[in-house]
Amino acid sequence: FLEQEALLQRAIPATLLSDQGRCWWHARERVQGPAASEWVYDGFEVSMSLVSTVLKDLGPFDCLLGFSQGATLAALVLQMLQDS
Secondary structure (H helix, E strand, O other): OHHHHHHHHHHOOHHHEEOOEEOOOEEEEEEOOOOOEEEEEEOHHHHHHHHHHHHHHHOOOOOOOOOOHHHHHHHHHHHHHHHO
16 A cells, blocks of 8 residues: 555655645646636646546456545546446
8 A cells, every 4th residue: 555655645746745735636727818717737647647647557446436626536437437
């Protein structure tokens, strides 16, 4: 388990381990004019790729558990893997 934890720690971008706490991605609003904006999710693709790779390479697993943002990521990754 500790080897896998070390692998994950090296794979997570330093920007996601900032003084804001740990997270799978950062959401920020990018304003594109007086009435238009969009949300950008920094680190989302990296996190999705990391978790799906771990599931494929180190599995099989009986479950995937996450809390808060991690629960959202777990649901999205499992849906993506089911669709592929």
